[in-house]
Amino acid sequence: MSPGISLPSPAKLNLFLHIVGRRPDGYHELQTLFQFLEYGDELSFTLTPDQPGVRLASSIPNVPDNDNLVIRAAKALMTLSDKGLPGVTITIDKRLPMGGGLGGGSSNAATTLLGLNHLWNLGLSNDELAGIGLTLGADVPVFVRGHAAFGEGVGEKLTNANPPQDWFVVIKPACNLNTGKIFSEQGLTRNTPRIKIAPAFEGDASRYRNDCEGVVRKLYPEVNQSLEWLSKFGPARLTGTGACIFGRFPTESAARIIWESKPSGVTGFVAKGVNISPLHKKLAELK
Numbered sequence: 001m002s003p004g005i006s007l008p009s010p011a012k013l014n015l016f017l018h019i020v021g022r023r024p025d026g027y028h029e030l031q032t033l034f035q036f037l038e039y040g041d042e043l044s045f046t047l048t049p050d051q052p053g054v055r056l057a058s059s060i061p062n063v064p065d066n067d068n069l070v071i072r073a074a075k076a077l078m079t080l081s082d083k084g085l086p087g088v089t090i091t092i093d094k095r096l097p098m099g100g101g102l103g104g105g106s107s108n109a110a111t112t113l114l115g116l117n118h119l120w121n122l123g124l125s126n127d128e129l130a131g132i133g134l135t136l137g138a139d140v141p142v143f144v145r146g147h148a149a150f151g152e153g154v155g156e157k158l159t160n161a162n163p164p165q166d167w168f169v170v171i172k173p174a175c176n177l178n179t180g181k182i183f184s185e186q187g188l189t190r191n192t193p194r195i196k197i198a199p200a201f202e203g204d205a206s207r208y209r210n211d212c213e214g215v216v217r218k219l220y221p222e223v224n225q226s227l228e229w230l231s232k233f234g235p236a237r238l239t240g241t242g243a244c245i246f247g248r249f250p251t252e253s254a255a256r257i258i259w260e261s262k263p264s265g266v267t268g269f270v271a272k273g274v275n276i277s278p279l280h281k282k283l284a285e286l287k
């Protein structure tokens with residue numbers, strides 16, 4: 001049996017997302033609050049000393065392996081090392097909807113960076129891994145660092161935060177949504193005044209919003225309908241550029257009661273918000 005490990009690749013929520021400006025390269029400057037969910041994909045890494053290189057046990061639908069963030073992250077690490085590294089087969093057990101604003105691809109990239117740093121004994125620091133992660137996507141660094149955080153810039157300037165670890169009902173409306181398209185919409189709010197990060201948010205993200213919500217609601221009636229339904233029970237909001245939305249509840253049972261009353265055909269899940277990533281909890285157990 002070849003040595004290997006299995007690691008969680010959790011989802012994130014943007015508890016709020018403000019667009020505060022635009023950089024000369026067209027990217028939007030954000031202020032956001034990231035929290036992890038105790039729910040996500042699972043990645044398994046099996047070393048294959050007799051077979052060099054990195055490969056997926058099976059492909060993800062509609063994502064060529066060379067574009068898969070897992071392969072891109074593994075290759076980025078491989079090129080950094082001059083050691084003869086053993087090959088690895090990576091299995092992705094996907095639970096997170098893709099293109100849902102839950103950061104599944106970015107989280108998979110971060111789990112790969114941390115998992116292979118561990119398995120290959122590369123000794124890279126989380127700062128170094130976050131730097132590599134940023135070249136793969138703006139949301140990768142927060143998953144690498146593994147602590148709930150305020151994100152600024154495009155989300156890479158991180159300040160640790162401790163929002164309440166509530167329970168969430170997450171709904172995936174039946175539409176697929178493209179981040180680039182939402183950020184290029186004319187009607188998008190791009191001038192929300194910057195807020196002072198600490199301690200203004202302490203414990204209460206409910207007075208903040210997601211600036212993408214207006215255009216997403218207009219373009220995707222499915223998102224609008226889901227938000228209308230979920231907001232009957234408390235504040236409900238979009239995560240990232242959507243399409244997923246979430247409602248916050250103080251207890252698991254409160255969240256489950258609402259989940260059980262969902263209209264037929266609605267998909268999603270119930271999960272706890274956590275300030276330390278499940279990935280980092282698992283890695284700490286392995287040390």
Ligand SMILES: C[C@](O)(CO)[C@H](O)COP(=O)(O)OP(=O)(O)OC[C@H]1O[C@@H](n2ccc(N)nc2=O)[C@H](O)[C@@H]1O
Pocket residue numbers: 014017026027028029030032101103106137138139154155179180181183240241
């Ligand atoms: C929406 C968030 O999930 C919030 O956490 C992230 O900001 C998404 O960041 P990301 O994963 O880097 O997004 P991508 O899917 O690579 O971005 C697709 C496209 O959206 C636009 N984009 C993305 C992020 C950003 N801050 N400003 C942008 O204008 C860019 O045109 C980019 O080419």
Ligand SMILES: Nc1ncnc2c1ncn2[C@@H]1O[C@H](COP(=O)(O)OP(=O)(O)OP(=O)(O)O)[C@@H](O)[C@H]1O
Pocket residue numbers: 060062063067068069070097098099100101102103104105106107108109139179240241242
């Ligand atoms: N391992 C992967 N898992 C999911 N998507 C991947 C992966 N590798 C590449 N991708 C590509 O990335 C796109 C975005 O996927 P992801 O699940 O990260 O979306 P998201 O939840 O909207 O992320 P974000 O909140 O960062 O915008 C997918 O549509 C897919 O083409």
